[in-house]
Amino acid sequence: MTVNSPAQPHVALYATCLMDLYRPNVGFSAIQLLESAGCRVSVPRGQTCCGQPAYNSGDRATARALALRVLKEFEGFDYVVLPSGTCGAMIGAYPELLSDDPELQVRARDLADRTFELTSFLVDVMGVTAVSARLDGVATYHDSCSGLRELGVRDQPRRLLSTVQGLELNEMTDAQVCCGFGGLFSVKYPEISGRMVADKGRRVSESGARFLLGGDLGCLLNIAGRLRHEGSPVRVFHVAEVLAGRADGQAIGEGRA
Amino acid sequence: MNTSTTDFKARVRVALNDRHLEQALGRARDGFVLKRRKAVDARPDFEALRDQGVAIRDHTLDHLEDYLDQFIQAFEAQGGQVHRAADAEEARRIVLDICAQAGARRVTKGKSMVAEEVGLNEALDDAGYDRVETDLGEYIIQLAHETPSHIIAPAVHKTREQITELFHEHHRKLGFAERVTSIPGLVNEARSVLRERFLTADVGITGANFLVAENGASVIVTNEGNGDLTATLPRVHVSVTGIERVVPTLEDMTNLLRLLGRSATGQVMTSYTTLSTGPRRADDTDGPLAHHVVLVDNGRSGMLADPRYRAMLRCIRCGACLNHCPVYGAIGGHAYGWVYPGPMGSVLTPLTRGLGSAQDLPQACTLNGHCAEVCPVKIPLPELLRGLREYQFEQRVIGRRPRWAVWLWGQVARRPGLYRPVARWSARTLGWLGRGQGVLQRLPMASGWFKGGRYLPVPEGRSFLEMLGGGDTVPSTPLTPTPLPGGERGSGSEAEGSTHDLPSPLGGEGSGMRGTGSTVPEFPRTPTSLPGGERDFESALEQAAGTVEWLDQPDDIPRQLARVMQQQGLDGPVVVAPALAHLDWAGAGLAPRFGPALGDETVGLSQAVCGVAETGTLVLASGADDPTTINFLPEYHFVVLASANVVDRLEDAWMRLRERDKPWPRTVNLITGPSRTADVEQTIQLGAHGPRSLKVFMLS
Numbered sequence: 001m002t003v004n005s006p007a008q009p010h011v012a013l014y015a016t017c018l019m020d021l022y023r024p025n026v027g028f029s030a031i032q033l034l035e036s037a038g039c040r041v042s043v044p045r046g047q048t049c050c051g052q053p054a055y056n057s058g059d060r061a062t063a064r065a066l067a068l069r070v071l072k073e074f075e076g077f078d079y080v081v082l083p084s085g086t087c088g089a090m091i092g093a094y095p096e097l098l099s100d101d102p103e104l105q106v107r108a109r110d111l112a113d114r115t116f117e118l119t120s121f122l123v124d125v126m127g128v129t130a131v132s133a134r135l136d137g138v139a140t141y142h143d144s145c146s147g148l149r150e151l152g153v154r155d156q157p158r159r160l161l162s163t164v165q166g167l168e169l170n171e172m173t174d175a176q177v178c179c180g181f182g183g184l185f186s187v188k189y190p191e192i193s194g195r196m197v198a199d200k201g202r203r204v205s206e207s208g209a210r211f212l213l214g215g216d217l218g219c220l221l222n223i224a225g226r227l228r229h230e231g232s233p234v235r236v237f238h239v240a241e242v243l244a245g246r247a248d249g250q251a252i253g254e255g256r257a
Numbered sequence: 258m259n260t261s262t263t264d265f266k267a268r269v270r271v272a273l274n275d276r277h278l279e280q281a282l283g284r285a286r287d288g289f290v291l292k293r294r295k296a297v298d299a300r301p302d303f304e305a306l307r308d309q310g311v312a313i314r315d316h317t318l319d320h321l322e323d324y325l326d327q328f329i330q331a332f333e334a335q336g337g338q339v340h341r342a343a344d345a346e347e348a349r350r351i352v353l354d355i356c357a358q359a360g361a362r363r364v365t366k367g368k369s370m371v372a373e374e375v376g377l378n379e380a381l382d383d384a385g386y387d388r389v390e391t392d393l394g395e396y397i398i399q400l401a402h403e404t405p406s407h408i409i410a411p412a413v414h415k416t417r418e419q420i421t422e423l424f425h426e427h428h429r430k431l432g433f434a435e436r437v438t439s440i441p442g443l444v445n446e447a448r449s450v451l452r453e454r455f456l457t458a459d460v461g462i463t464g465a466n467f468l469v470a471e472n473g474a475s476v477i478v479t480n481e482g483n484g485d486l487t488a489t490l491p492r493v494h495v496s497v498t499g500i501e502r503v504v505p506t507l508e509d510m511t512n513l514l515r516l517l518g519r520s521a522t523g524q525v526m527t528s529y530t531t532l533s534t535g536p537r538r539a540d541d542t543d544g545p546l547a548h549h550v551v552l553v554d555n556g557r558s559g560m561l562a563d564p565r566y567r568a569m570l571r572c573i574r575c576g577a578c579l580n581h582c583p584v585y586g587a588i589g590g591h592a593y594g595w596v597y598p599g600p601m602g603s604v605l606t607p608l609t610r611g612l613g614s615a616q617d618l619p620q621a622c623t624l625n626g627h628c629a630e631v632c633p634v635k636i637p638l639p640e641l642l643r644g645l646r647e648y649q650f651e652q653r654v655i656g657r658r659p660r661w662a663v664w665l666w667g668q669v670a671r672r673p674g675l676y677r678p679v680a681r682w683s684a685r686t687l688g689w690l691g692r693g694q695g696v697l698q699r700l701p702m703a704s705g706w707f708k709g710g711r712y713l714p715v716p717e718g719r720s721f722l723e724m725l726g727g728g729d730t731v732p733s734t735p736l737t738p739t740p741l742p743g744g745e746r747g748s749g750s751e752a753e754g755s756t757h758d759l760p761s762p763l764g765g766e767g768s769g770m771r772g773t774g775s776t777v778p779e780f781p782r783t784p785t786s787l788p789g790g791e792r793d794f795e796s797a798l799e800q801a802a803g804t805v806e807w808l809d810q811p812d813d814i815p816r817q818l819a820r821v822m823q824q825q826g827l828d829g830p831v832v833v834a835p836a837l838a839h840l841d842w843a844g845a846g847l848a849p850r851f852g853p854a855l856g857d858e859t860v861g862l863s864q865a866v867c868g869v870a871e872t873g874t875l876v877l878a879s880g881a882d883d884p885t886t887i888n889f890l891p892e893y894h895f896v897v898l899a900s901a902n903v904v905d906r907l908e909d910a911w912m913r914l915r916e917r918d919k920p921w922p923r924t925v926n927l928i929t930g931p932s933r934t935a936d937v938e939q940t941i942q943l944g945a946h947g948p949r950s951l952k953v954f955m956l957s
Contacts, residue, residue: 015721017670021680021687022714024721043725045677049670054663056624058646058655062667069671145625178583180709182623184659187705189266189621191273194709195587196623225711228696253714255695 009078011039011121016084017049018217023252026217029244030083030118037126044073052090053183055097067094071107079125080115083240084216085147088117092150117147118240119215123156130163133245140172140209141239142200142223144216148176157215157239164242172207174199181222197226204234211247212236224253265617268592277416278589281938285413288939289580292523293631300519310516310634313509314571317501318561324470324503325552331473335535335923337548341500345375348553352377352462352495353384355549359493361386361459367477367484368392369464370408370574371497371553373596374609377462389454391483393447393945394936400427406590408597409521409576410936414589417443417938444934444942451483451946456856461487461545465498466574467513468550471506472921474532475550478517480524482932482947485531485889489924494533494545500552501561501570507911513573514907516633520575522935525797526872529947530927538923540881542835543853556609565644569604571634578628578638584621593618600628600638607645616654619645680720691715790870791900791955797873801930802943803951814862814897814954815845821952822860827893829859836864836882837897853884854891861891861948867902867913868953874929875953876910878922885924894931894948899956 011034019026027043034041051066070091074080082088092115094108122128139161147153161169180186180196187193200223204212212227212234214220224236235251250256272278297303317324329339342348348371356364364386366372381388390399394412398405400423405411412420420443425436428450437446463484467476475496477484488494504510518524537544560566579585579599590598594615597605603618612619619642628638649655669676691697696712706713795805808817814837822828831849833842838851854861863883865875875896879885888894904910907927914925932947943949 017680020721021684022716024717024719024724027721027725043722045722045725045727046673048673048676049666051670054667056643056646057659057663058643058648058650059660059663059667060647060650062663065667066670145623145627149626149630176627178623178625178627180583180623182625184662185621185623186709187703188659189269190705190708191269192584192587192621193623194711195273196583197709197711199583199587221714222711224714225696225706226709228714229711250695253696253712256693 008038008040011041011079011081012074012077013041013043014080014082016082016087019083023217025246026083026238026240029240029246032244037122037128047073050087050090056183064097067097071111081118081121083118085117085144085151085153086216088115089146089150091115117151117153119157119160120153123159131160131243133243134165135242135247136166137210138168138170139211139213140170140207142214143176144214144219145178147215160243170207170209172203174203179219179222181218197222201226201230213239213242215239220252228253269588272588272592278414281414281416282586282589285939286586296519296523306515307633307635309512313512314634317504318570324505327470328468328473328503335473337535340551342551342553344555348375348551349377349380351551355495356460359460363387363458364460365389365391365458365487367463367487368395369497370596371464371499391451391487393934407579408574412936420937440937440940440942443937444945448946455486455490458491460493461491462495463488465496465502467510468503469507469510470503474534476532478527478530480528481934481945482529482889485529486946488533489544489885492545493547495549497551500554500557508908511907517573517575520577520633526874526929528930528933532925534923543884543886544923560608566608568636571636572601575633577631581627581631604641677722681723684716684720688716688718791903793870794868794873794903801873803930805953805955807955807957815840815842815847819845819847827859830857831860832858832887834863834883834887854886856890858891860893861887862895863887864897867904867910868898869907869910870903871906872929874927877926879924888926889947892949894951897954
């Protein structure tokens with residue numbers, strides 16, 4: 001990894017719920033990338049959910065309670081890094097969520113300022129310009145909505161992916177259009193969600209890519225679930241797995257041969 | 258309009274099974290999105306325009322009553338009448354009273370979403386008026402007995418085949434025996450059917466995109482020319498609009514116009530932007546005898562008073578949020594159940610009609626933020642929807658199951674000692690259930706997921722925190738199975754210094770974004786790259802499908818008109834603005850009428866006060882010698898413009914009009930190209946209701 005950054009910051013890795021439950025490999029990939037970039041990495045064991053499902057369901061009280069937990073758990077680190085734009089954007093919403101308490105709001109603002117999505121942290125904060133991973137084939141990248149629109153994650157994963165040996169990036173049409181996951185939306189309105197992910201699946205196929213990559217497990221589980229349903233051969237990985245050279249096992253939703 | 262908002266899920270199912278709809282929506286989405294993108298990219302100061310737009314709208318809303326008062330005074334001073342309607346019922350009654358007093362039989366309507374909102378169409382039908390929708394899209398859905406499915410393209414859900422069948426069914430008895438399938442054929446057929454109705458209407462009802470406080474103008478922004486024929490030909494013109502449409506000055510409106518056309522249809526300016534200020538003046542030869550403006554509140558005051566939702570009143574009804582909404586793109590407008598669909602409708606409908614009948618609307622959204630990204634006045638639509646969800650949660654109007662699910666999750670997530678084993682257990686169980694398969698094809702607890710035509714990937718089998726083991730930090734032994742690839746660090750050089758050899762897949766290093774809007778370059782208020790001068794006017798007008806011919810002197814006009822008519826094989830009646838009557842028409846072998854157009858003319862000739870280089874727009878002012886009807890009724894429109902009167906920007910045109918030694922004209926027509934419609938399959942067809950072509954005779 002080619003890095004260009006001054007000191008050795010202490011980074012707390014936020015193990016998002018879906019990563020913790022579904023895809024530990026993404027967490028280990030993140031740790032590896034952060035350490036290679038010169039960070040000291042901790043994983044606070046008392047961490048749980050960021051509160052996004054409650055926040056987006058209108059349950060402000062629960063979201064608030066979870067936000068307070070996160071504030072406490074992640075105090076004292078130089079940075080908090082997440083392999084997810086969705087949860088990162090949620091932490092960005094804490095200052096608004098805690099706006100009724102000025103002291104808490106200051107702490108929330110401080111936390112939000114220290115919090116980064118993984119690829120944007122590597123590129124924008126640590127100055128990483130290249131990784132030394134290899135993956136042979138054509139990939140296409142799906143932009144997850146919160147990361148893209150709330151955190152400005154767009155070029156960073158592509159920049160890093162462009163340095164993966166053997167990998168060619170081929171943009172699909174509508175890469176920035178929502179895949180239809182939307183958390184609880186996907187089970188409350190499955191028919192609409194299903195149409196949206198079917199459209200996404202079509203775009204993925206049209207791109208001719210062998211790999212579908214993205215930065216948020218929610219979207220990736222949704223798209224992988226659709227692609228498997230279609231019998232598509234496209235393999236789905238989190239971008240961190242590819243950048244860390246850990247996309248050598250089973251892809252998301254892939255059975256054992 | 259009384260469409261129910263309650264059976265959302267049932268309507269969604271119908272929509273998703275409608276193959277015509279899927280086809281129509283796919284075409285529309287791609288068209289609108291691409292056109293907007295091109296128009297926005299061509300205007301590098303678009304972000305600055307948006308910020309100014311927000312400032313204008315917020316300032317106006319902060320002083321709404323003051324600006325409404327100013328508008329009312331100015332409008333009434335010019336002979337217009339203003340009515341205020343607190344709710345839909347009052348709005349309907351006001352309009353019905355106006356129609357009754359006018360002794361009306363036939364009522365033409367331009368496209369007005371507020372008229373739809375207050376249920377005016379049904380009220381007019383019930384009262385026995387012969388209501389004629391004149392916007393092509395509205396006409397199509399009137400024939401189909403449907404409601405609009407899009408705020409700027411009401412018939413966007415219809416395919417050409419469906420329109421062919423509708424026209425055949427309804428126009429056969431009018432003498433159109435053949436089934437017409439081509440887009441030009443369909444547009445022409447509607448044009449012929451509607452022309453007679455325009456000429457025989459008693460009352461014309463339009464909406465208003467803006468009300469200008471400064472001079473009392475009500476403004477419509479259109480492409481077909483039907484709005485102008487509706488406003489100009491009948492004895493009575495009624496403009497029905499929301500109280501929030503007011504803007505302080507012409508310059509403020511100009512800024513919003515720059516946002517509106519680009520965001521809506523990707524146009525720099527629509528074909529017609531018309532400012533109407535009261536009834537026909539003493540020396541006018543056309544225009545309505547009475548002009549009413551109906552200011553509709555219908556819930557807007559409530560939104561204004563609530564700081565959480567006030568931003569919704571910034572909306573300029575461009576439809577960009579619909580065009581970019583993937584949910585709208587999947588289900589279309591009718592599924593939303595009321596006149597305003599998509600993201601803006603999901604906020605407006607509950608706020609206007611109450612949440613009780615619209616419970617699904619704030620929920621049926623992935624909060625992906627695409628709408629807010631493209632909103633020209635930066636309405637934080639996802640935040641407003643989330644605010645409505647909070648209200649629903651507090652009021653316990655959302656279903657018990659989602660409430661419980663969120664509550665249960667909250668309880669678990671508050672307790673790490675519970676959270677970790679639950680995650681561990683779930684990872685194991687799901688992993689075991691789908692062992693070897695990679696996905697589950699069904700799972701009773703989460704049957705909804707599978708209804709979407711997808712499987713559920715299974716976890717790796719152990720949770721991350723479990724694999725990590727105890728302790729607060731990462732174990733000192735590296736977890737990586739393979740050695741770190743080339744893990745050297747740059748030594749002590751400046752951060753972000755070495756991005757040199759990075760090929761960016763998006764092209765260019767400057768395109769990196771960090772946070773919203775932070776990379777937008779600062780542009781001066783008057784960018785030097787903006788057009789100016791006659792040649793720029795010419796190319797801008799050509800972009801809008803108009804043409805320019807240069808002439809040396811006014812005396813050349815009659816001969817040149819005769820020559821062009823001969824070249825193009827145009828004959829039939831010619832109507833010329835009396836202002837140009839002094840030219841030698843007989844010498845050119847022409848015998849035009851001088852006065853207002855009657856509706857049977859092939860050719861019309863009028864003169865412009867000025868031309869605007871920025872947009873290729875002609876500015877025409879009504880008056881005794883300049884009837885408005887010439888601009889819309891003839892098939893071929895010619896306009897005389899002196900090159901000395903080409904100004905750089907619309908703001909300059911307003912100054913020209915203000916500085917004339919005459920009062921502000923009753924009607925100001927901003928004309929940017931010929932009449933056009935894209936109501937059949939999003940394909941642009943010239944000559945919808947107004948002129949099929951526009952040619953400028955530029956006097957050097």
